Amino acid sequence: MQILEIWVASLLTLCVFTFLYRDNPLYRFAEHLFVGVSAGYLLAVQYQNVLRPNVIEKVAGGNLMPLIPAALGLMILGRLAKRTHGLSQWALAFYVGIYSGIAVPSYLQAQIFAQLADAVKPFGAGWAAINSALVLIGFLAVIAYFYFTAPQNRVHKAAARVGIWFLMVAFGASFGYTVMARVSLLIARVQFLLRDWMHILPPA
Amino acid sequence: MAGVNGSFWQRLLGIDRRWIFVLIGLGTIIPLLRPINLPVAASPRVRAAYAAIEAVPEGSIILMSLDYEPDIMAELQPMSIAVLRHCFRRNLKPVILTLYPAGPGLIERALEVAGAAEGKQRNTDYVFLGYKSGNQAAILGLGDNIRGLFPRDFWGTSTDSLAIMQKVNAFADSPLLINLSGSAIADYYIRIASSRYHVPMVLGSTAVMATDYYPYLSSGQIQGLIGGMKGAAEYERLVGITGDARRGMDAQSLVHVIIVILVILGNVAAFATGALRRRTGGNS
Structure with missing residues (x-):
């Protein structure tokens, strides 16, 4: 059985790799199969892990509370018809309200206040001071670049230009990591083909 | 000319x-x-992640959320195996979950590999809770009622009947949270687990995401950062094992x-x- 799995996975990998030459039916077959299998898998998992334990089993056990979120979920499907479109708005309003309540305070705390505190913390000794200074300068310069409310004077323009340099360095680092990530995916597939399928590489 | x-x-x-x-x-x-086995030097970020796990007292229960699917398993699967083996060697008791529907199969495999290598058994040395949908809602649930959120583990055993689960029911019961993630779930853990519940946290991410999380390392919101296959290779070196990440580093460099x-x-x-x-x- 495992041999069959490895052969299916290997042949599908090769089908996808054929796209590097040009678009072709083998690639499209693998792509469509992936979309179909993913959708079916997700549907089954969501039923088994969400609907069955959280709604069906609880309601069958006499707990009717899960019917409320289940009804809200069904109301979202009201968007499919004009007459019931309004129902979906109520469900969405509920969802947006809950999500905002959860997300806004935690976002402010973790991603605004904590980062602000780090940007303006007292400088450490030695090289740490240089790092802290760079963080502070970068922070102020990038903020200057994204400040569009008032016309820029000479100082503001200079700061914004420094901000662009900081942004470019950040984008470059991010792009370098992205290349590394994509190469990693290729390496893992080649490792799989050479080791598990062709048995050219020694077992892990 | x-x-x-x-x-x-x-x-x-x-x-x-x-x-x-x-x-x-x-x-x-x-x-x-x-292979020519180019040397792999561990970066301060990965050393910090290793040190954070080393600092956890032996025998402690440790929460791990492994949130990835086959599309990024190339980076995070070797990382999971290396981190799990490190935890097992330190006799820590990982309680593992995933917020990704296609994650359980990969994590089960990682547990098989790491468990077999270190001689650890499921339910006595570790617990795998399986998948839970809801992302932020699920993470909030981990804050105060893990057994309520996961009445059964991945293999269908009641969590109330597991000895490890008697000692853990909230973030506060775990001295460290490890999140290996390839998505915004890492942000949710930082916002909720780290910032709201003040749980020390180690993050492993895909290389694409790694630079986004440097600021959290600087601010102390995460204790260590393992980025991509390179980070996984560095971690493997620190643990003293040779996994797929280290084997792939020659190709990565070339x-x-x-x-x-x-x-x-x-x-x-x-x-x-x-x-x-x-x-x-x-x-x-």
Whole structure:
């Protein structure tokens, strides 16, 4: 059985790799199969892990509370018809309200206040001071670049230009990591083909 | 001479991109077949992650959320195995979950590999709770009622009947949270677990995401950061094992060299032929 799995996975990998030459039916077959299998898998998992334990089993056990979120979920499907479109708005309003309540305070705390505190913390000794200074300068310069409310004077323009340099360095680092990530995916597939399928590489 | 050079650079710019794919393919395959085992030095970020796990008292229960699917398993699966083996060696008791529907199969495999290598058994040395949907809602639930959120583990055993689960029911019961993630779930854990519940946290991410999380390391919101296959290879080195990440580093290095050379050649060719000037309407 495992041999069959490895052969299916290997042949599908090769089908996808054929796209590097040009678009072709083998690639499209693998792509469509992936979309179909993913959708079916997700549907089954969501039923088994969400609907069955959280709604069906609880309601069958006499707990009717899960019917409320289940009804809200069904109301979202009201968007499919004009007459019931309004129902979906109520469900969405509920969802947006809950999500905002959860997300806004935690976002402010973790991603605004904590980062602000780090940007303006007292400088450490030695090289740490240089790092802290760079963080502070970068922070102020990038903020200057994204400040569009008032016309820029000479100082503001200079700061914004420094901000662009900081942004470019950040984008470059991010792009370098992205290349590394994509190469990693290729390496893992080649490792799989050479080791598990062709048995050219020694077992892990 | 200028004409010859010009024609060379023109031809280089017009090269069929499939030749580049062939180069990258060879750069990947050859080092895997003939490894030279380039040294892997651990970065301060990965050392910090290792030290955070080393600092957890032996025998402690440790919460792990492994949030990835097959699309990024190349980076996070070796990382999971290395971190799990480190935890097992320190006799820690990982309680593992995933917020990704296609994650359980991969995590089950990682547990098999790490458990077999370190001689650990499920339910006595670790617990795998399986998948839970809801992302932020699920993470909030982990804050105060883990057994309520997961009445059964991945294999269907009641969590109330597991000895490890008697000692853990909230973030506060775990001295460290480990999240290996390839998505915004890492942000949710930082916002909720780290910032709201103040649980020390180690993050492992894909390389694409790694730079986004440096600020959290600087601010102390995470204790360590393992980024991509390179980070996983560094972690494997610290643990003293050779996994898929370390085996892939020769290929990673050679492909990077090829890409850097191609970028330099492409830019030189663009300048030499005036292609940049034409593309930007003579403004460059």
